[in-house]
Amino acid sequence: MDLSDAYANAAHIPGAADFPPRWSAAAEAFRTELAEEGRFRSLAYGSGAREALDLFLPEGEATGLVVFVHGGYWLRFDRSVWSHFAAGALAAGWAVAMPSYDLCPDVRISEITRQVAAALCRAAAEIAGPIRLTGHSAGGHLVARMLAPGLLPEQVASRITGVVPISPLSDLRPLMQTEMNAGLKLDEAEALAESPIRQPAPRVPVTVWVGGDERPVFLDQARWLGEAWGCDVVIDAGLHHFDVIDGLAEAGSPLCKAVTGD
Template sequence: MTSRAEIDEAYANASHIPGGMEYPARWAAAAAAFREDHPPQEIAYGDGARQRLDLFRPEGPARGTVVFVHGGFWRAFDKSAWSHLAAGALAHGWAVAMPSYTLAPEARISSMTREIEAAIGAVAGAVPGKLRLAGHSAGGHLVARMACADLAPGWRDRVERIVPISPLADLRPLIVATMNDDLRLDMAEAEAESPALRDQVDLPMTVWVGAAERPAFIEQAWLLAGRRNCPLVEAPGRHHFDVIEELAEPDSPLMTALLS
């Protein structure tokens, strides 16, 4: 049986990335600078303190909306750290929505799934047109959950593509991880909240992962892509922290996959 120490090491990122501990400050600074030039509209999608999303609108009518759900192992970050990643889609005339959601230990993952469902519903009400969903790590898990048959959101027929980036698709290994002291996953919830274990609806999906990521994340990406029978891209040279940078680049391969 895999030990807690082995699982913790398998999913550790910062210690395996040069300068890994510097990334959160870099993200926050880039996001703050972007918001100064592109002030978002904040929309409440519920009564909770973190049930808020930032909506960035392009010049002129939006072609649709990209929803980006942040990562952080369901325990860290909020919408304000990722604003700069809206640049790529905005340049193509898409609105971009970035929701916060209630984190563990205050909330369980099953509740976060419902919050993201509600957040996308609020986005669908605010901006007409098609939806594209992207999420990173835990956010990749949450957008992949939106394609599971146990959910039936009224907005799902507007979704043209989902791109989970470095997603966590099978939560069962995390039951023994230290992070589960906060997540409080038991086997029933881990199975119910694992996109790789749920029946799926027919939505276009492309799974994206960095080729230089930890093996556990590459395995999780392949597991989801296999379950979905959908394309998987291993981005050359990208690790878990820089794999999302192409969202800020209008003509990057990741943006092409998301918007094509």
């Protein structure tokens, strides 16, 4: 069965092509403003060109660290598109890190998982206190993977106090039946190893977040993770795959409060 259309988001969202340039423009303006205030810097976490993260600092001492990992089916985008979505957590007093990572087909998803773990460790070395993780779509998959036993050093893993995967991909096996697998190059072994639903249920509190108007497969993917881990699943009514993250930019939104634990 070809599941390409089932996992195609843009084809089913009116005005989908307008979202990336709008995100990019808002992100650039946000970075410029914070750079002028001395509250933005970029840090390398590895030797590759894309092994870097942006760190945004709140006014005053940070409560802790929020890490946001972007999506794009592990095939597209980088950290520069999403900067403005740090606004909510920053206003609530948290520092925010946003890493880039190498993309498929240049690397496999398993290597991206290792890169995000390295980025998380690098950011954690800069900011003291509790760590909260969130990510969107493929980024939701990646932050869920951070809870796999032994993936992170204990001194970092023990600081994680909450995770909010947004519209996550929790079972990668269906993606083997899509056209994009030409770039992902998933096989059965990697799909199983990289699927969060195959991990032990974490002790860290997890809230899965998904838009009510998303493609049915994303509602399924969210439900599967909730069932596998016994965690809450929030269905955000009226939102699709591209606007479900809007609440991250607003400190008082339910999504931002879930991310920061407020």
